[in-house]
Amino acid sequence: MIAQQLLNGLISGAVYALFALGFTLIFGVQKVLNLAHGGVFMAGAFIAYYAVVIGLPFWVGFLLAVIASGLIAVLIDLIAFRPLRARGHANAEFAAIVASIGVDLILISLAQKLSNTKVLSFPFGTFPVEFFRFWGLRISLLQITILATLAILLLGLIYYLQRTTFGRQIRAVAISERASALLGVNSTAVYFQTFFIAGAMAGIAGVLIGLSFNSIHFLMGEPYMLRAFVVVVLGGLGNLPGAVFASLLLGMLQAMTVAYLPPGLSDTIIFAILFIVLLFWPNGLFGGSRISVGVGRQ
């Protein structure tokens, strides 16, 4: 019984991780909180849904959602963050949070209009419903897909950041935009890439979460946004593996509190933990002040 709870928690943690990866990537590179990430995530789910509804096969809708949400994120960077970077004024953190809240409000409002405030769900059979049993545990094909996607994305992202030229450029800009510009790195291209990757990952997360809970609605990003804060703080802001570990931890913790404590206390405990971790380990539970996106070149 406990094992099944832990497995369920692990999977909901993987779902949080899918969402939090892009969020923490943007923080690692640009040192701003992109509060529009929940909006992009929701947009991904919406695009996939409407693609499936007009009759496209699911994988086409999925692909469309991933590319489109990547482009939406790039657009957000162009509209909201680039003018702030160009000005480079002292209150950059505050300004970026405000601008991204603005973008989030726009996305949510458009989605609300589009869906008439209704809760949508993918037609039955969009994704094959199959269950596997082993060691007395039950796991669905979709849950396996979520775990596999998370593993592929994390490994791919780490490979990309650590082993490729683009990744080195991203890390250089994360350390110092000015110095990397002097060395010939095109920071515009770097921001384009990071926002595209982060947006695409939010889109993937949106589709998978929309599938697994079978509900897509215009406010679906908000609870994940709040969870993402917990995750990125526990894992260390900008620390990618840390974010994944923290998500898995959070998912299991939540499953345990829901199963064994009085109902309704789960959120209180989670946010109280966030508060305490922020106070004593503001760099996260995993390691010191290093930000893994910004580790030095090899």
Next chain:
Amino acid sequence: MIDLFRSYQPVFDFFLFSLGLAYSQQAALRAGVFSVATAGFSALGAYACAILVKTYGAPPFLAILIGALVGGAAGWILSAPLARLRGVYQAIATLAFGEVIISLALYAEPVTGGAVGINSIPKSISTWHLLIVIAAVMYVMHAIGRSGVGRSFDALRQDETVAACLGVSITRYHALAFVISGVIGGLFGAMQSLYAYNIEPGQFGFSLMVSVLTAIVLGGRSSLIGPVFGAAILTILPELARPLAEYRPLVNGVILIGVIVFLPQGVGDAMIAYFRRRRDAARRGVSVEKRSVVASA
């Protein structure tokens, strides 16, 4: 004229409530504290006041006073751990504070009524009460702004290191800013509960935080008149354009981006800066246009 005012009275009251919460938010931002705890403070004030009035039959005035004190106490307690954090981390921590308050309000059903909230609270707040309280809050904010405390806040906001070197105690003034923010937040939360007949946890959530932040960004973070502009624009805009009322979040979003990109100081602060420049220019006998050309060069 009176009739016209009557028909717009709810809108005006809404404006006064937004203005009050905006001052609570401004008190923190002015001292360089990136707190978004105003929603949490007002939730505490509202629940404290509603419980006192409904369960214990306390007189409204006393209940509101205690609501404000509860908000202030929360601000004071919060300031001690938050002294260790800055910037984004402070914002996340205060956000977590707000979420804890809401989830506790949802959990403690026997006391707070859970998701339904507290209903049929006797109404004892009218527009006049609100006006008087707003005037008092504005006077206090004005007095703080003109005093050494206000100057310390400004110094802390602009550069903490410099302020510390000039002998401004960071911990003490940040704590003071939190307490002021908490008292004002609790005060208006408490009055809200005695105005609107009922309160529920949902109304103090993320969206309240966003709208308070919008008002202050739009209006300005340091001037007294700033929040008035911010709250007024946010209240009047959807009323002016009825078809837009449906798109309220969208309009707010566009405003937020536009203001933070093109008018980062906010409407109120930017206007004050403009008139100050004009006045100085007139004194020196240089035309504004010439000065602005020089400034931009």
